[in-house]
Amino acid sequence: MRVGRLDEQKRCRIGVVAPASRMSPEVAERVPAVAGSLYPDRTPEIFFHPQCFATHGHFAGDDEMRTQSFLDIANDESYDAVWFARGGYGSCRVVEAVMCRLTEPSRRKAYVGYSDAGILLAALYQAGFEAVAHGPVAQDILRDAGEAAVGRALAWIIDRAPEALEPTVSRATKTAAFNMTVLSHLLGTPLQPDLDGHVLMLEEVGEALYRIDRLLFHITSNVAIKRVSGIMLGRCNGITPNEPNFGMNEEEIARY
């Protein structure tokens, strides 16, 4: 079942929030420009919640501000999607408060993000939300090939283009995508997702190989995770040097 598929007459409204780290201000200029060039006839309206630019130590605003801004968009019937500004770190500090305060309109919209956002996406999935996807964040516009990444997120949000994204967790195809560290930190908590029979896709960024080995030990030792139908290794980018040489690459580690 798909929810939130847009009537093509209606302009898609996307709200961007930052439950973790602060978004770079130039993203708010570059992303709408890309959206306008990709969808000249039905340009989506992209609203960057002012909280995206707030600063509180490591975070884009304090816990209450990040919670409230997420709810501002999620609980507002006029928005079709909640798009994560970026990953970083911080969703775990707001997930309980967010989940307690979501209202009915929040179920009828799409949610897209990855990395740290996987905490909230996992909680939404556990709560039965249907349109929850693992895909680029707004901040990805600043990366190499960032326009293509943002285009994929928009294609899924606007048209649910099936080729655009990996679903974070999809009942239909039974797949689930997670950052390894994020999934590791959900294991043994009430937020641990039920992945029975799913194909589990794992990726990681900026970690040393010994940490990837240790994360895979943790994930594959969990009794519930052992009930997945398979594990796929996604991208492991920005691997930091291992001293001494680890002796295996990430694919060899995962096969082991």
Add this chain to the structure above:
Amino acid sequence: MRVGRLDEQKRCRIGVVAPASRMSPEVAERVPAVAGSLYPDRTPEIFFHPQCFATHGHFAGDDEMRTQSFLDIANDESYDAVWFARGGYGSCRVVEAVMCRLTEPSRRKAYVGYSDAGILLAALYQAGFEAVAHGPVAQDILRDAGEAAVGRALAWIIDRAPEALEPTVSRATKTAAFNMTVLSHLLGTPLQPDLDGHVLMLEEVGEALYRIDRLLFHITSNVAIKRVSGIMLGRCNGITPNEPNFGMNEEEIARY
């Protein structure tokens, strides 16, 4: 109940093994010299298993070699203690095989280490071993104040000096000490220790504050861990820089 308390006539025999990373060769010269000067009349016999010096990629020998060397010492009645050569990473790859192959003499000796060794120490504690302590490893001789650290490990191994160490887990005083990352990676696995009613002491080395915050989220979200009687923050050394400034120190994070 204490086991393995030594008859003072008998010379203590300590076997050093490296289930994780390789030990530096000079440790095998410096540690016995310190032991001789601290215990001139009853110098312990310290045997460095040749496996401590082996290399297999990241590890001190492959998984089977590290498993077998641990068993060589643990299952040998003539040894009074298994002392971990160092932390690093690797115990999780051998813990299942080690625990399946331990025999009766392994219950009548002491085990001392920390950091990555916490995986094996937790498994030994879950299996009912009594003399399991969180304390310096042989490799600590190379650190600042390394002689004092090694002296504390020896004082506990030889005399069970109560002031020398934090017990990793002790039924008598109901305390438990863990590296945060190691405990996090045990949560939700069959190796998760039962810490009901224990005071839990947590420490970490060489991690950024956002990671410490994330680890404490994971640990305190676990339903079983919520049954500890309290949490103490131990040393957090070598904290790596956080970009941006995290906005709290480790003590403020733990209180939160």
